[in-house]
Amino acid sequence: MSHYVGRFAPSPTGHLHAGSLACLLASYLDARAHRGTWIIRVEDIDPPREPAWAAEDQLETIEAFKLHSDRPILRQSTRYDAYQEALDLLIGKGLAYGCACTRKSIEAACAAAGLPQGVYSGTCRHGTGGAPIRAWRFLVDDGVVSFPDRWQGTFKQNVSKEVGDFVIRRADGLWAYQLAVVVDDGFQDVTHVVRGADLIDNTPRQILLQKALGLPTPAYMHIPLVLDKNGNKLSKQTLAPAIDQSRPEEEAAHAWTHLGFKPFTFDTLEEFYSEAVQRWRVRFQISA
Known part of the structure; x- marks a missing residue:
């Protein structure tokens, strides 16, 4: 499915955490399972909430997992x-x-x-x-x-x-997430969105905007949230720990089991991705 375009689009409000990694992994595996294009977008439209170091820190974390955008990385701050x-x-x-x-x-x-x-x-x-x-x-x-x-x-x-x-x-002059995400998904020809379940109730608003702007509606997949011991969504506000970039294999394995898959043995990230893509394909009945 060469027409498939998926994306990972974090907001640079802090370090990537286990919940971010689950979304990163799911979006990447779904794109590769469809033999499609996978892109990274930096959703930096809320400067008051974005530490100056966060965007580069997130990109370095993604790099530690040996994942690379198939296209140049788009920053929403250039899209006003x-x-x-x-x-x-x-x-x-x-x-x-x-x-x-x-x-x-x-x-x-x-x-x-x-x-x-x-x-x-x-x-x-x-x-x-x-x-x-x-x-x-x-x-x-x-x-x-x-x-x-x-x-x-x-x-x-x-x-x-x-x-x-x-x-x-917004009243502070900044662009709201709902409009920016719809405009940029359309601009980048995104066909499939894989993200956390906390955003599922945003999707109807985005569908309304897509129709109003004459843009296609992608296929959506909202994965289960990673929760802390108190049952709260991992976030900067709940002091979620950053992903440990020094042990990406172990972190990837944890994210894999969170997504409901059985663990398997592997030595390198390349081996992990190769096997994980095959298992993702089987689970979601994606033709090879």
């Missing part, structure tokens, strides 16, 4: 003009609008409307009443978005009721 072009297109279609709401006013509107906290009630859909625009939102119609996930099965969400009109450019 493309995101603005997408926003302008959505505005022109009447699918995006300026929002003057603050976090406190959104919380108050949710309480008044009996909505779950965090669901945007559409206060600024018909204008801001002269108040200055703080953020830009995507206009969501009522209805269920459904897609088949290659790991989790069918996932459904009514974005209008569970999220509301969502932000695509």
Whole structure:
């Protein structure tokens, strides 16, 4: 399947940890099992959360596992003009609008409307009443978005009721993840997305944006999260330890078993990848 394009796209907010490695490994194996293209993208669109050292540290960690992008590495921080072009297109279609709401006013509107906290009630859909625009939102119609996930099965969400009109450019002027990821998946012709299950409820929003921008929808696979001893997702906030670059074979073996596969004996990473690709192919019924 030479048309297959997959990607690993970490946000450089800290060291890669065991959960990151599971996503790295799964995305790479799926691409190789399909005999496709595998690329790395640095999703550096949130400077306040990104230590200056993090992006290079993450790339060095990937290098320690002898994994290399099949194309030049794209950094989202170079793509702001493309995101603005997408926003302008959505505005022109009447699918995006300026929002003057603050976090406190959104919380108050949710309480008044009996909505779950965090669901945007559409206060600024018909204008801001002269108040200055703080953020830009995507206009969501009522209805269920459904897609088949290659790991989790069918996932459904009514974005209008569970999220509301969502932000695509933030009040601080930074680009929202939802818009950037859709624009760049389209730009890089990504056909398959393999990532953590914590992002599965983001996918319906991204599908809506893909349709609005005239972009194809990739096939999705959301792998199980790696949790700490308290059952929390590994993250910078939960002080997840960094991957030990000095023992990549052992770390790869741990990630492999997290993905639900039986361990096997190997001496080098090359041997590991060769065998793991074959087993991935069998499990997901991918023709050789």
